[in-house]
Each structure stands twice: as structure tokens, then as C-alpha cells.
Amino acid sequence: MPGISYPKEVIKDLVEGKLPWGQLKSIISGYKDDDRFDKYIEVLQEKVPWKEKILLPLSFDLYIVQKGTERIVKCGCGYEFGDYRENWKLKSLIHVRDSEEEVDELYPYPCKPDPEYCEIREHYCPGCGTQLEVDVVPFGYPLVFDFLPDLDSFYSEWLGKPLPQAKEFKDLTYELSRKWGEESRSR
């Protein structure tokens, strides 16, 4: 059976939430298209104002891109967060909603997070002020690393297109926090 495929324009409208419901429903209910990833990347690449090759989108606004020999997380606005294996939130701007007024704005009825126990952390892009992620976690919980992709396995084993300069599949977040900790101690 030949693989299902949709025109790039359809994928573009799908990604932008512009497809009419009937067409969207048939895509949801139908067999999945084999070439989705390639067309998706093409659509996203045309959307961003910069030239680095997108390796993987992480969210509406964040992308892992190839920059020279490095793979970094980059915002749609162009702001660069650093190595994709390090939680990008460590390079974000953080605001914690900890006043009654700020909590009530989102949760006006009984049952709302208690700032003494819970942090509503808003992560903003330092480049454009976009709200990239909101985490609601117990007070003092480490920054949540939502997703560390195994990029090399993905490209080589699943897509059959190995990436240059393979990187170890390793969470580098702790190296940065150790550096910060050592800086604090030396001060």
C-alpha cells in the first residue's frame, strides 16, 4: 500500500490551526502520513527568521537547531539558550506568581495553589518576552526538564539520516548547576 502523504500547504495549515474541521477530522482519523516530519520541518523552517537548520521543534516557540558543530535551543525570535542537553529553563527569565492577586487572576474560585507550598513558575524568553512554559510544582522542586530528546538515535535509527558530530545522550543540566554552586561558594 502506498504511503499516505499530504501537500505541504495542508501541513502548514494544520500546524497553524487553520484547517477546516472536516479536513482535520479526516487527518485525525486516517492513517498517518509517512513524510510528515520532513514537511513539518520545511514548514517551520520557512516560518522562522533565521537560517540555522531546525533539527527538532520543542514547542510553539522553541527549536533545536544545528549551529556549526553544536546543537542549541533557539527561540523563534532568535534568542539562543545553549546546548539542547541542558534544560533551557536555566537560561530563561523566571517569574513566580506568589501574591494572592496574581494567583487569583488565574484561579478565582476556591481550590487554588498555595504559594507557600506551590510555585507557579512562568518561564519567559529573554529575547522577546514570550511565555514559553508554565510549571506548577511543589515549592523547591528543581526546574522541570520536560524533554531531553535522544537526537542521534532518532536521526540514525528511526529516520535513517545520521546527524554529523554525534552527541552523548546525557542531561547536562547538573553541570551548569554545579558551576553556579561553585561560583556561589567562591564568592
Added chain:
Amino acid sequence: MKQKSIRKGIGWGGKTLKDMCEEKERLHKQTGCYYGLNELPLMKENPLKLEVLASRLLAAVIAGRETTRMISASPLVRDVAELAVALYTPEGDCIIHSTGIVIHIPLIGQVVKWMIKQNYEHEEGINEGDSFTSNDNYIAGMHTPDVYDIMPIFWEGEVVGWVGNVIMEPELGALAPGCMPSGATERFVEGLRFSAEKTAVNDKHTKAFERRICLGCRMPDLLLLDRKGALACNIKVREEIKKIIKEFGVAYYMAGIRELIETERRAQLERVKRRTVPGKFHSPTTYEMYLTRTIAPPHHAIDNITLVPCDFYIKSDGTYYLDFDGAGSWHWHSSNTSPSAIMGAACLMLTQTIAYTGRANQGTFLAVKMNTPYDTFVNPSSPNVASGMFFSWPIMGGAIWLGQQSRAFFCRGFVEECRAPTPLGAGASGVSALAGRSHWGMDFGFQMMEAPGFFGGGAFAIRDGVLSDIIFLPESDMGNCEVWEMVLPLLWMGRRFVPNTCGWGRYRSGRSLMGTYMVYKTELLSLDTTSMAHCEKIGANSGMFGGYPGHGGFGKIVKNANTIELIVQRKPLAHGTGYPGVGDLEENIGGDLIVPLANAYVKGIFRHGDWFQGYMGTGGGMGDPIKRSLAAAKEDLDSGVISIDRCRSIYCVDARYDEKAEEWVIDEKETEELRGEKRKERLAKGIAAKEWWQRRRQDIIEGKLPPMLKEMYNDSLAKGKRWPGEFRGFWHLPEDFTFSF
């Protein structure tokens, strides 16, 4: 030499069921394939024939499910469809299942496997026409109200399979209110318990079983008729399977069901490779329990919060791996969870998101592995702990897990499958368990299951969430008010949306409904906040990509209400809620307003004319709210989803109301300015992560946390092997760091 006596088994080919299980395990271990099926000869030779077999089996279980609904008297079955039916191999592996509460599908199979291990074959005896009933979560299960009826299928004297049926019961004769009471801390007060017991012989329930039901609970008619419905279903499915075997031949059937499982195992791995991205995801969930507020015995009346971190791996071989290292201790309450419940959650999640072809079965579950450390919240070491809400992780953590999988869909480009979680964090609500004297003058207890139909599900990556969308019940339905009114001493006064409660984002969650009820013709009614995954202090982390987590659930009650007076004076009553502070319950009804807390019996007796409202919360939003389209914002204003003040502050969309046209008109220029200002405000008030990290680290070192949180962290630090190193590593703390008091 003494000759070893060989007892013929009742399994296929004269083997014992135990031998069949061992052989299956051995072959799987050797080859990685189900039953050692490296090759799929039937599929290769004639795939259409195998397809026809699968379709016939599916039709059989769906027909069985509908049979139950025709016989049952419970609104949970007839209206809300809290049931499911599945077909199993002789070894207890699922071959195919109906829709419904599919969270139980692998668990019914686990009960069969337990029976085989316990040597039912030679001790209790397994015969044609037998039926076994189980709701014992020590064996397998999600919570006590979900009762399994399981029947063997014989062909020429040999077991060729099992049919299993699950139904949720609203009353089981437990500690009031009778189903999953917040006061239960041990299994001994959870009502009728059937531990995979033989309850029918020759297709007929035993009198002892019927008497036990009649004498063992408050509403025996419902429980008994549900069992009759399940028995009829199982007989119907069994007979249909026999017809299918007659048509296809037993050898083909037995080989075919194994190939269907192996085919699905391979298909699941392939689906994962084609639709996701491998890697590691992380998300914590917390479980708040306040046993001091309920009627737990003194030695169990302890308040605590338990942390359950979860690492979810999509591996490059296509398997899923869930690692619960760092999960805190289990406690004496009903809301721990169990490995079997988590496997149920896997079935529930996968069948709705990736394995939705109607073919999910044991092959799907074989592609999921997990680490559930013993003697923790996810794997309690005492068989005596209450299990009324063993599905606490599935409804809370499971929903968050779904969000993690969604990230993988999004990354791969399948944006239409990506959605924010809809966790059932019951918050301080769940005023949905009732007990006392009914309007028919009879003792009753009841777990009302209207709420699943009330949920506004999490936002999608390309559209808003929808109503009646809750992960644990794929066919969420709020049921008919008139039917609920026949069973419960309540009048349904309203089902209305509550403004300003969505999980906000570029795409918002669905809207949720609030139920408003007047207590009717009873002088003796008690209310219980159902013991669920409470979020009284710590919300559920359900937002994605910059969207906000949804609102938690809540309830309101008016006791000693002046309703009769209001009716005589023909004054307005209550039907819903308006904007915050102007709810019609508070505005119109005189009496004592109570906002119930989480995990508590509501103090006092409620009578005719009293009121309560229940709201169960919403799923998360998706994307930065200031990127919501203006057309969508206008629609939200026009339909009352959001008030103008929050529309301005959250969406940063300004509008004015056109009285003549009766609609909102967006002010695009002002909106652009508001959005620009919001970005500037964020850049000004957001602090660099490094600075935030330094401040928070200092808070941790100085122990500036409430004692319950310190206990929570210390517990996980003591229990975990890997997670404690990550916690201490992130905050650059000494290797032996714990919080002191």
C-alpha cells in the same frame, strides 16, 4: 522406578494452565516475541482471514457490553457506561476489548493469571459455566468499586480462553458513603470484597453469592443486577466465541489469537517509531492527603503530601519505560497506587492516543516496562492498605504522562495528536459521595459519577479543548438528570459553565460544567469529598508550551437553607454561578455557606431544601495566552468563557460591549499595545534563572519550607536511589543533605 503420575490439564492440548503460562513466558524470554512467534504464518498466508477473525472477536465483546447495559439497573452502567468487556487467552492475556473503562483490561488478565498461579485448576476447580468475581486490589485492580466477572471458555473440555467484564459499582457496603469513602484507611472497611471467588456454577449465580450481596450492602438491587448483566454478557460472548471457533476451527483460533497479540506488539513498536521522538521526559506529581479531617482511626489520622517524580523514556527500540524512582512512602489512606493500577493506566493512555485501532491487547502492554520501587506510594508493601483510590496516579500522574507523550507527537509533527493534560485533581471538591436516607425512605449510599461528563479537557496544539473529556473515561457522559433523580434524593437545578476557569493559552482548555443540586425529600443526608488525588495546596502541572494549568475543582454547600421560604415567596433559587463573588448560591439562598475542604466528611446532616454545587476543574492550556487569536478571544467574551477584566490581563485583548448588537467588539489597536506592554512587563519582572536559582537554593538551605513539604522531600530523599542525587545535584547540596526541622 516409581512412575510419576501425570494429571491431564484443562488447558489447550491437555496441558495445565500453569504449564501454558510457563511455556509462554519461556518462549517470550527466548525470542522477545509473544509465544515465540518469530514468524506469523497465518498473517502471511491469508491476512484477510486473520482480519475477519479479529473483527468477529471485537464484535463479540462489543455486543456483550451492550447486553450488560440492557440488564443493569445502575445509572453508572446504563447512562454513564462505566463498564468494559474483553477476551483473553487461556493464560490471561488480552486479545481484544470493547470500549469503556479500558483501564481495567490488563488487570482482569492479571486476576486470571493469579488464579492460575494459585492453582485454581486443581483446587477450586474451573469448569464450563463457572464465573469468578473479583474486586480485590491485592490481586489486581484499580479500586474496589470496579468489580470484575470472569468466565472460562471451554472447547471440547479444554480452556481456550476467558471473557472478562468490569463494572463500576456506586455502592459496595463500605464505610459510609459506601463506595470509596475518604475515611477508609484499611481494606477491611471497604465493603464487599470478592477475591477471585467462584460465584456462579452452570451459568447461574450461587445462592450464597446472591445472599451475600443482599445482606452486604445498602443498595443490593444495583449490585446484583450488575452481576446478572455481567453474567449474561459473558455467556453471550462465550457462546459467540464458540460459534467463531466452529467456523474457523480450534487450531486456527488458537494460533490466530496468538498472532493477533504478536502482530499488535510489533505494530505498537512501529507506531512509536513513526509518530514520536525517543528521549527522556520528566514530571513530578504530588498527592495531598488530610486524614485528620476525616474519620480515620487515630493511628492513621495523619496529614501528608507525597511526591512521585516520574521519568518517562521512549527508547530507541520503541518501548516505553516509566521510572518512579524517588516516589515517597505509601501511607494509611485509600489513595496510594500500585504497579497493576499503573499498567492499567498504560492501557488507558495508549488505547486513546496511539494504539487506537481497536486492536490494543497484551501485545501493546508488552511494549511498556516500569520501575515501581517496593514499599513506596506506587507499590505499597502492606496488603491491608485501603485501595479505594488506587487509581490516584493514573488520573493525576497518568494524565501528566499523556502530556509528555504529546510533546513527542508534537516534535514529530503530529500536532493533531498533541494536547495538554487533563488531570483529575479533585482539589477541594468531589462532593459527589452521598449516604443516608433516600427520597424513597430507604438507606442508601452512592458514588455519583456525573462528574466525568463535566470536564473541560486540556487544549490541543491546534485547537481548544472540548467538554466531556476526561482521560479515565473515554466515553465521558454526564448522564440524564432525570435518571439520577430517580436514584438520589436530589433535584438537578442546573448544569452550567463557570466563567474564568479554563486552562488559558493560545489554545484554551475546554469549559467545565458545574452541577447545582437541591437536597430533596430527605432528613438524613451526609456528604463526603471523594478521596481522590487532591490538589488543595499544590496544583496539577497541566499547562504546556506557555499555557497555564487548568483550574482545580471545588464545591459549595448551603446548610440550613431557607429554600421553602424562597419558594413560597416565589423568589429566585440557585442554578449555577456567575462571576466570582456573585454566584447565585451565595446571592439567593440564605443559610450556612460551607466550602468543603479536600479529603473530608462534610460536617453535619443535610436536609430537604439544602444545597450543594460541585465543579471538577479543567485541563491545561497550550501556548502563550497573549498569542490567542482575536477571533477566539471575541468568541470567549461573547459566550461568557472569560470576563473582560481577565481577557485584558491574561489574553491582553481589549474589547468593548456593543449593547445594540449584543456582542463584544475587539479593539485591535489597544490589544496590540496591551500585548506589547505585557512583553515589556515580563522582561522587567522576570529574573534571570541563575539569580532565581541562587535565591531558591538559599531558601532550601535555610529550610524556608512548610514542615509538610520538608517531610515530603525527606521521604523521597530517603526512598529514592537516583532521584535524590538529581535533587541534590540540581541545588548543589551536600550528598547527605536532608531538611531539618
